[in-house]
């Protein structure tokens with residue numbers, strides 16, 4: 165029987181049970197939980213008729229041969245890692261829909277003029293090492309040797325995490341396929357925003373993905389007695405950081421960009437101690453890289469003003485940078501055709517404010533994305549993330565139709581396997 169939306173949703177639930185936190189869902193790159201979901205994904209890939217392997221960066225891969233064995237491949241994928249206390253569809257839905265598309269081809273015995281490879285990327289979110297898209301950057305061939313020294317919260321380096329996962333750091337380049345062995349990349353993902361819900365549509369074509377930069381920031385002042393130090397003698401790092409947080413929001417909003425301080429910690433953290441140091445994060449996004457970089461310059465200027473007024477020191481360390489990318493018109497047209505085949509004759513086109521593996525894959529090959537509505541106002545990076553089974557069903561049909569459309573009018577059939 166062809167897999168349907170309920171199978172996909174059941175598999176999302178199975179993956180959601182694999183978490184490092186007792187309650188909620190947290191699963192990071194190169195963790196035991198990552199290994200477990202790779203095994204689960206590999207099992208479903210095999211069930212769908214694929215040969216499977218773990219690649220040199222810990223991504224789980226599967227290949228369904230085309231009519232001619234060894235033909236270049238259309239890549240389908242998304243990620244299996246999560247943010248802390250995540251929802252169960254961000255990334256996973258795209259992986260499982262991709263597997264289900266292949267399973268449908270296999271059930272019908274359809275072999276396309278190209279192979280289809282599914283990639284379950286191991287790191288898109290950057291939760292463990294700060295730098296995002298590690299799995300997809302390995303596949304894109306844009307791995308940066310400077311990343312080996314990145315440390316997780318426990319002080320484990322990326323290099324040591326590779327070895328502990330059974331990977332050879334020296335072989336990471338093997339994760340990247342030769343360019344002429346791929347013909348494009350398609351990703352289905354929940355929208356992670358409210359626009360589809362507001363427009364009462366299930367699906368959209370993605371036009372482009374926002375460029376992102378992430379920073380680790382510090383504000384340094386002087387710790388002191390909360391009772392003894394009068395205001396005019398204070399160098400309160402938290403009061404200064406708070407000014408910067410509000411400047412981030414104001415500057416980004418005025419410029420039409422998106423900026424978030426998602427983490428902030430004051431030290432030494434005593435109720436009766438003036439904070440001497442604050443560490444905080446910044447995530448900055450925009451449709452156009454120039455605008456995003458102007459916003460960062462304005463934030464730095466605002467922080468300098470705060471420091472001059474309060475006698476503080478501000479530092480910024482960039483941990484992640486990914487340029488804005490534009491979908492391939494040819495592949496986006498195929499996605500549009502896939503949506504049209506489900507009865508939505510004028511599909512919406514959306515610009516993605518969220519980052520996706522497609523951003524990294526842009527360096528390897530053409531890409532396009534299909535967005536699926538998520539409910540509750542589009543809430544995501546939150547346990548309340550939700551999708552409707554009917555939307556998943558129509559997304560599966562549209563995704564399958566997109567893949568078939570790229571094959572041209574008459575894919576050959578070799579009988580059920």
Ligand code: GLV
Pocket residue numbers: 288289517518519520
């Ligand atoms: C990934 O979900 C991101 O946009 O940060």
Ligand code: MN
Pocket residue numbers: 247254289545
């Ligand atoms: Mn995410």
Ligand code: MN
Pocket residue numbers: 243254255288353519520
């Ligand atoms: Mn995602």
